[in-house]
Amino acid sequence: MSLKVDKASMAFTFKGGMLPMTVMELTSADPERIRDQLAGKLNQSPAFFQHTPVVLSVEKLDEPHLSLERICAVCRAHKLLPVAVRGGAEPVKQSAWALGLGWFPPADGARSRTLEEVPTSDMPEESPAAAAPQAEAGAGRIYRGTVRSGQQVSAPEGDLVIIGAVNAGAEVLAAGSVHVYGALRGRALAGIHGDTRAGIFCRELRAELLSVAGNYKRLEDIDPQLLGTSVQVILSDAQLGITALD
Known part of the structure; x- marks a missing residue:
């Protein structure tokens, strides 16, 4: 039995794709330290901070409970738009979902290194x-x-x-x-x-x-x-x- 779908009545379709995305790799969970560094970056390259979507990588943090809400607020105050979190323990995943963010598992070790490394x-x-x-x-x-x-x-x-x-x-x-x-x-x-x-x-x-x-x-x-x-x-x-x- 085959199902026929009236394309005229369809509101959307799912398509796979790879969109360019900036990863913000956190080495500190302190929102104030993040705020200070973002302020310096904003002065250095203001054009980058134009509602740029970012993925917050917490893979280098050994903290099961993060103040994701405050970190996201700091990012948005500097015109960065957190859209997802990568890595972290189960509480981090649950916090991301509660904030309406996506969650990605930790990246492969070789892929997560910067080119300099x-x-x-x-x-x-x-x-x-x-x-x-x-x-x-x-x-x-x-x-x-x-x-x-x-x-x-x-x-x-x-x-x-x-x-x-x-x-x-x-x-x-x-x-x-x-x-x-x-x-x-x-x-x-x-x-x-x-x-x-x-x-x-x-x-x-x-x-x-x-x-x-x-x-x-x-x-x-x-x-x-x-x-x-x-x-x-x-x-x-x-x-x-x-x-x-x-």
């Missing part, structure tokens, strides 16, 4: 660049490899050079300019300390967000004709301009 021998062989080690260059930074979803790579001083791609859900930021020698699908923030001379340069533009000295554009604000092309992003007359690179 992963030995190059453990990285997938996507390309020679992905398997190469990182290097520091002068006051800036050179990063060789793919910046994966949920990861952040920064250069607190000088320029940041990414020799590889920046995946959706990843973030790269620099005090100076950001150079991406690959596809830029995540978020790129240049001039995070207010340097209006900084810029963003990439080989293939598909960014979720671009920001220079606090001035930003989202994907929907970008001329579709520039998507997939090599561009430079610079400030001109206090306006963020995106132009093709020859």
Whole structure:
């Protein structure tokens, strides 16, 4: 016996998918310490704090009872939107559900490490660049490899050079300019300390967000004709301009 469904009467369908999501990995359960650090981050990269959905990872905390409600309130006060919790004991899971949040089991140990912690021998062989080690260059930074979803790579001083791609859900930021020698699908923030001379340069533009000295554009604000092309992003007359690179 087969069931026939009138598609015209359907209000929704379920579809599997993988959405880019930022993971906020907590190493302290103190809401005030979290508040202080978020305040500093907000000053550093205000464009990131625009109702960004985050997953609160509590895997590194050895506390069965967390003040999730207060932590979520601190996040929302800084324009971050907690949508789920990852890890934690049964009381944490129950608290997450009571707050209307999702809950994920702890991630696999190898996958939960940041790129900075992963030995190059453990990285997938996507390309020679992905398997190469990182290097520091002068006051800036050179990063060789793919910046994966949920990861952040920064250069607190000088320029940041990414020799590889920046995946959706990843973030790269620099005090100076950001150079991406690959596809830029995540978020790129240049001039995070207010340097209006900084810029963003990439080989293939598909960014979720671009920001220079606090001035930003989202994907929907970008001329579709520039998507997939090599561009430079610079400030001109206090306006963020995106132009093709020859």
